[in-house]
Amino acid sequence: xxxMTREECLRSVLANGSAIxxxxxxHRDDKEIVLAAVAQHGEALQHASxxxxxxxxxxxxxxxxxxxxxxxxxxDALRADAEVVAAAVERHGEALLFADDxxxxxxxxVLLAVRKNxxxxxxxxxxxxxxxxxxxxxxxxxxxxLRYASEALRSDRGVVxxxxxxxxxxxxxxxxxxxxxxxxxxxxxxxxxxxLGECTGDAAPLKADREVVAVAVSQDGLALTYAxxxxxxxxxxxxxxxxxxGSVTGLGVL
Numbered sequence: 001x002x003x004m005t006r007e008e009c010l011r012s013v014l015a016n017g018s019a020i021x022x023x024x025x026x027h028r029d030d031k032e033i034v035l036a037a038v039a040q041h042g043e044a045l046q047h048a049s050x051x052x053x054x055x056x057x058x059x060x061x062x063x064x065x066x067x068x069x070x071x072x073x074x075x076d077a078l079r080a081d082a083e084v085v086a087a088a089v090e091r092h093g094e095a096l097l098f099a100d101d102x103x104x105x106x107x108x109x110v111l112l113a114v115r116k117n118x119x120x121x122x123x124x125x126x127x128x129x130x131x132x133x134x135x136x137x138x139x140x141x142x143x144x145x146l147r148y149a150s151e152a153l154r155s156d157r158g159v160v161x162x163x164x165x166x167x168x169x170x171x172x173x174x175x176x177x178x179x180x181x182x183x184x185x186x187x188x189x190x191x192x193x194x195x196l197g198e199c200t201g202d203a204a205p206l207k208a209d210r211e212v213v214a215v216a217v218s219q220d221g222l223a224l225t226y227a228x229x230x231x232x233x234x235x236x237x238x239x240x241x242x243x244x245x246g247s248v249t250g251l252g253v254l
Contacts, residue, residue, distance in 0.1 A: 009033055017041025017065075025049070035061050042066025045073070054078065060087055067092030076100065085109055093117025093141075101125055111137055118142030121149065135159055143167030143191075146174065154178075161187055168192030171199075179203045186215055193220030193244075196227065213237060221245035 004012070009027045012019045017040030020028060027033050029049035035058060037044040042065035045053060052058045054075040060083070062069040067088040070079065078084050080100035086109060088095040093116030096104055103109045105126025111134060113120040118141035121129060128134045130150035136159060138145040143166030146154060153159045155175035161184060163170035168188035171179055178184050180203035188195040193216040199206045206212045208228035216223035217237055221244030224232055231237055 006030065006033070010036060013037035013044070014040060017044040018047075020044050021047040023047070028052075031055065031058065034058055038062035038069070039065055042069035043072065045069050056081070056084065059084055063088035063095070064091060067095035068098075070095045070098040073098070079103075082106070082109060086112055089113035089116060089120070091116075093120040094123075096120045097123040107131065107134065110134055114138035114145070115141055118145030119148070121145045124148075129153075132156070132159065136162055139163035139166055139170065141166075143170035144173065146170045149173075151175075157181070157184065160184055164188035164195070165191055168195030169198060171195050176202060180206065182206065182209075182212070185212060189216040189223070190219060193217060193223035194226065196223045199226075207231075210234070210237070214240060217241040217244065219244075 009023050010033050013033055013036050017037040020037040028047060029052060031052060034048045034052045038058060039061045042062040045062040048058060056078060059073055059078050063084060064087050070088040073079055080102055082103060085099040085103045089109065089112045093113040096113040104123055105128065107128060110124045110128050114134060114137045118138040121138040129148055130152060132153060135149045135153050139159065139162050143163040146163040154173060157178060160174045160178045164184060164187050168191035171188040185199060185206055196207060196216040207226060208231065210231060213227045213231050214237060217240045221241035224237060224241040
């Protein structure tokens with residue numbers, strides 16, 4: 001966009017923020033133009049002048065558009081700014097990874113992040129992966145975020161129940177004792193019938209439990225493929241499975 005007037009440049013970035021990469025140095029140092037660009041496309045921050053990349057107003061606009069633009073912030077003070085990081089993680093929870101360590105260990109900030117994206121729990125510091133409130137928020141958003149919880153909380157029945165209710169496959173990340181806990185397994189199967197496949201090791205006998213298998217196939221007929229062989233030909237279980245998938249084709253049970 002060399003040779004463009006200021007007004008032409010402004011119209012261009014309002015339509016496509018990333019177009020600022022073609023702007024003149026003068027326009028990349030124009031706060032109004034840069035604000036318009038990053039509000040439309042957060043990652044356009046990288047093309048702003050060094051001075052504006054360190055401007056809090058500009059950075060707030062960028063992370064408000066795309067939380068992951070926090071990765072482009074070179075100013076350590078802004079990565080440690082609670083307002084900036086909160087705006088970023090409220091947009092994309094996984095932006096927590098790019099925050100200063102002090103905020104990755106700050107419970108209110110981490111709660112914002114995991115409520116948006118439960119998997120942001122992986123990037124929490126300061127023992128927050130062992131904080132029950134934080135972990136419950138994370139597994140409420142994404143059940144399989146349980147994998148990043150502390151060992152103690154992966155043995156907490158309330159936490160695990162919340163996780164498997166959100167996504168039955170989170171059962172694989174629970175402690176061994178809860179993976180073979182019948183009520184916990186039933187909760188998982190009501191969420192994802194094919195979580196029956198997570199019943200391995202000491203939990204394998206549950207695949208031969210007719211009531212457990214019935215719950216699984218009532219949620220997902222294909223779960224019958226994970227049942228103990230003696231139950232795969234059970235007429236009532238096959239009927240339940242077919243009610244879900246429409247036919248025995250693909251069940252691999254006959």
